[in-house]
Amino acid sequence: MTRQEKKFSGVALEGKHRINLTVNGQLYELAIGRGAGKVNPSDTLSFTLRETLGLTGTKVSCDSGACGACTVLMDGRAVLSCMMLSIECDGKEVTTIEGLKDPKTGELDPLQQSFIDHTAFQCGFCTPGMIMSSKALLNDNPSPTEEEVKEALSGNFCRCITHYHVVDAVMDAAKKGVESK
Amino acid sequence: MTNYRFIGKSTQRKDALDIVTGKAKFINDFTLPDMLYGKVLRSPLPHANIKSIDVTEAKSFPGVKAVLTYKDVPDWMAGSAPQHVRILDSKVRYVGEAVALVAAETEDIGAEALRLIKVEYESLPAVYDVEEATQPDAPQLYEKFPRNILPQGIRVFGLHPLQEVVIGDIEKGLEDADFVIEGTCSYENIPNPMPPESPAVIAAWEGPDTLNVWLGSQGPHIVKVALEKWMGSINIRSVGYSVGASYGSKYMSWQYTMPAAALAQATGRPVKLSYGKAEHLAAFTVRLGSRIHGKVGIKKDGTVTFLSGDWLVNTGAFSEASQAMVAVGCGEAQLILRCPNWSFKPKVVCTNRTASGQVRGFGGQELKCALLPILALGMEKAGIDPVDFFKRNYVKPGEGYYWRDGEWWVCEGIDYTKAIEKGAETFGWKEKWKGWLKPTSVKGAKRRGVGVGIHGNADAGEDVSEAFVRLETNGTAIIYCGLPEHGTGQRTNICKMVAEILQIPLDRVSVTPADSLVNPVEIGPVGSRGTYAIGSAVIAAAEDAKEQLFEKVARNLKVKPEDLETLDGMVYVKGKPEARISWGKGMNYSGTCLGRGRFESDFSKPNFMMIFTEVEVDTTTGKIDLIRVVGATDVGQIIDPLCLTNQLDGCLGSAGIDSALFEEAVLDTRLGRIMNLNMIDYKWRTFAELPEMEHVILETPFSTHRFHAIGVGEITPSPGPPAVLMAVSNAIGVWMHDYPLTPDKVLSSLGKIAATKRGERA
Structure with a gap:
């Protein structure tokens, strides 16, 4: 994402009170703000996944984009979830380690x-x-x-x-x- | 060789499914109701008295539940030995030392509160160099340690632990020598073991005298023992989680557990204290700094006539276990060197940087990295091939050594000559070795060289382990053992041992959580002791349980216990497959068979590891590529082949081989700060730069282990750094003795650029 696009996506969020995040096939509508179950604008995606949604399979090690421990898939591509703000992920589809198994059969990837x-x-x-x-x-x-x-x-x-x-x-x-x- | 059902076969690790699906629980994946978060304010100065601290504003910040300074915390003392470390003190001794503790409703609130604490320091002069620190006019870190030297002879291992190696007569050794070589070598880049999971703990009190702690320690039981010793008369329950690796560093764990306990006590609520990566790198375990001024006498035929020297050990701001590490290092020096005359004297010294603590290699790696290059100078003088030298010198059955307990032990293990020979052959040593300071090949600016290192440890049978094995009426078995899983697969491997003895499917054996309330004494999987020490205790417990079962069944079937055998939960009379009875029936569906096993220290069985390396040095840029690594060992009997190769591949990581090439905590001695406190500036090897890796694994049976096995996991990295040093020196034709061998040092050794001193800018 270029700097210009980032700015644009920031503008697009103005006035929004919630983000839609699909994680492992399940849609979460998360209110923006402080408090339990909400997404603070400063929350990283890894924080939201682990602390807000309880998906602790995604690990945080360096918390600064150097080690890859927090890697998840976003729209099929690998991203570092510690380097993204959750509010940037509005409308995205995220797959974590918990979502790799076949949801119907439970078979491992x-x-x-x-x-x-x-x-x-x-x-x-x-x-x-x-x-x-x-x-x-x-x-x-x-x-x-x-x-x-x-x-x-x-x-x-x-x-x-x-x-x-x-x-x-x-x-x-x-x-x-x-x-x- | 015995054909076992499980031992030696590849089996799925018990925690495999949890690990690959994200279900494996590490401490940061766990919370308690009503839990608070701890945060630590850390010193920006390397040495200072705290003149004043004002916490008023921080305390009144919404969401803050406690702010503690040195005035408020309990007087718990830790460190070894004697105890000299307070959780908070009126004086700070390194950049990153704790100055104040905060407990808050969230981590963010805690972090914000730290900014509101006002501290006034009186800055003191600081000292970083191990020799400067022992001068009379050097800054003094502790009143009780004159010249910053830690006392010797304290009871780290029994009444008279090994604190030096003094054997024979140096004068005699001097007379007998054809060559006498003197040299200094330092391994002082204080690399960080850097497990991916930073230290973290949850502490919660039950009443005033019972403390529960949950943490990812490599030795949960030792956490209980250490804290009970240092926190006064309280009961500790310590529960181990999956360890996001430790490499020795997260062992006693008081450095982060005691502050969490103080905050939990002050607030009456559970407190999680979880280090960030910068804290982990700035204020947690690094390796010991090791410098040796040594003198070696050697004959023309390569016989060593004496070794004398001072081993200067820089432990940083405090000693976690440094005298113990020195004791083990002194023992290990004797394992690799057959020498009649010794005067080898260590000195453990405090300086103003983050403390050194125990790391895989436990004093032995730090010793070897400085000692082997000095021995190499002697080998060069006598024109001896290092492989021949090590083959001749590595301890053999019947030869003795003083071990860490100060006792003289005689080796009752195996002869590793075959492993050395097979390793050399696999590596192609004879073809590649061209002599000292001679490259293996030169192609333009690129020069290749080879080197070899050696290490061994008699701690594979150290300390006490106890275990219980309980047989269930449904034909399953439970192992009670305080063993956490820290990556070796050892929790599964003890199940394999029990399944083998009881002849039941592996999925019918389980292990209790590493909970000190449930399990008997267990020092933990350190010092390669998992297979031999822990394994032997578990094996004894399983044998005891089986015996109890057979006694019950024998009465029932009116035969002798020795006439019985068991398979898949049924007990049979040998040779009569029709005469059988299930475990449940054998126990009358109401009894329990609880076997007990205990292992006592046995230092007579050294393990062994040798590493051969080939490097390519670009003499234009100074860059070194590690081309190939061959490890050679003898494990007696493989328990699990893939777990073993994982441990052997581990020679690159955990501040191992790569601490010779690029790993270091870069200490700026003008500010006292470590400058590379993140995982971009702290260098580590990526997938794209893997060397070729091969292992020679022999299986010469160890008669004293039920499955004839000995552990090697801990020692795999330790021979590596000096092997690399030797390889690079041979490649470029100049001795290099300054770890890590960064490109600037290579170029200055080649006379292409001016040399810079550590801590200075070029």
């Missing part, structure tokens, strides 16, 4: 299953962000090269060093995804 199969986590704190970044990659590019996986995940911090298993998991999920089509 193939990426989630692949992370399990490869033990592609250690402490697990960075895993939700890692999976969401991988999901955004596969949405765009269903059969990435290993280099493309590494590039797509290079904004995701993991200190336990599970990178090698994660690359295996994403490549494997991609391979199975392409095969099943």
Whole structure:
């Protein structure tokens, strides 16, 4: 978003008292203001998801856009939820780690299953962000090269060093995804 | 090799589903009704007396429930040892030290209230260098520590913990040496283990004498033990959550738990204190600063005749466990060096920067990073290949060492020679090693070099663990164990051990939460002790429970207990598959089989890790690329292959290998501030820069473990930094001894730019 567009979207909110946010398929109409259940103009999307909607699967680590732990999908693309104000997200569709399972069957997303199969986590704190970044990659590019996986995940911090298993998991999920089509 | 049903096989981690669906609960995902939020006002000065604090305005700010200063807080003292740290003091000793605490209805209100506190400081001169701090005229941090030196001989590990290595006669070693080398090496970039989850705790009192704490500690039980020792006669219940990693740093955790407890006491409500990332980086655990002035005697054949030296350990503003870390480091020095004459003397010193605390490697990494480069100078002089040197020197069964408890222990473990040889072969050491300060290859401005490091620890069998295993009438088993999950998969691995003994499906074994109210004593998964120490306690409990079950069934079936075996919740008479009885029937559907297990310290089984590295140095820009890493170890028996490779891959992170290349807390010594307090300026390795990684894992059985296994998780990063130092020095043909090897230092070593001193601008 350019600076001009940002300003414009700010103007568009003037006079609005609520935002509409679709999270994991469910529409939330959130009043703007202070207090329980409301969205303060200074609230980040990660704060709204975690503290207002109770979706604590999205993690906050650096809280300044450096580590990727808070990655969610917005209209299918990976964004850092700690770097967005919730009031900027009016009308958007957000998917968090809690929304990756098939809502009807409860079946895991193939990426989630692949992370399990490869033990592609250690402490697990960075895993939700890692999976969401991988999901955004596969949405765009269903059969990435290993280099493309590494590039797509290079904004995701993991200190336990599970990178090698994660690359295996994403490549494997991609391979199975392409095969099943 | 035994063909186990679960041990050695890849199995799904018990918490896997929760982790990949976002259900795994970390402490910040948890709130209590009526909970307040704690905030900390931190010192902008490295050393100052507080002349006055005015909290009137902050206290009257709407939503603020308490504001505490050094005048109001309980007189709880922590730190090791003797205790010397108050939660708030009238004096501050580093930038970032707590000056006041606020409890408020929201974090935002708390943050706002901090801005309303008015503090007047009397600034004092500060000292940062470990040697300057010990001069008579140096600023003094604590009255009780003259020249800022922490006392030795205090009871960190028993009555007479190891505080130096003094063996044989240095004069004799001097006589026997063909070469005597003297050198200084420093590992003082104080890298931060930087777990993604910053420290956080919830504290709530039940009446005046019971404190409940919930936190992501690596050792919830040790939190209870530490707090009960330091907060007077109160009862602590400590509940561990999923740990968003720790790497040793979130262990005793009093640094953030005691302030939360003080706020909870003052307000009568639960208080969550959760550090932001800048607080985490400015005011929580960094590695020890380590500097060695060493002297080594070596013969032409590579035999070391003596090692003497001063080990100067900079612990920053206080000691969390530094003397204990020094004790372990001194023990570990002996594991890698067969030498008859020692005079190796550590000194732990306080300075005006954030405190060093325990981190994966626990003193040993900090020691190795400074000691191995000095030993390398000796190897260079004698013309000895480092792989041959380490092969010859690493402790072997029958050889002894003083361990952290001050006792002489004799190695009863295994010989790691095969692991060294296999590692060297896999790496291609013979082909790549061209001699000291010689590159492996040169292509234009790019020069490659190789290096190797070694580490081992006899703490894989440290301390006490206790566990219970309860057999249920429905054929399931519950393990009572205060083990939190901090990333190693150990909570699942102990289930695998119990499932193997009881021969029941893995999903029929579960572990209690790491709650000190429920579980017996557990020091925690530190020092690679998860497999050997914790595992052995759990195994003993499972065996005990099985024995009890068999006794009951034997009476019922009128056979001897030793005639019985069990499979999938049924007990059989051996060789008679028709003579069987379910666990439930065996226990008459009304009894309980509760097995007890206990493990006592055993320091006779060192583990082992070697790391080979290849680097490429661009001599035009000074940039170093880590090309390849090969780790070599012997684990006796793999418990879970994927959990093991995860731990071995971990050698790059948690202030490990990369602390040789780019990781550092950049301390500006004019202001006393760490300048890179965010995750952009604090450098870390991304996916796009992964080196090739390979592991050599041997399985030579350890006879004293039920499954012949030994843990290695803690030690994997520690051999790495000196290996990189060696590789870079070989690549460019000049010794480099100044971690981290940033491009400017490479270029100044090559004489291409002028050298700058740490903390100064170029």
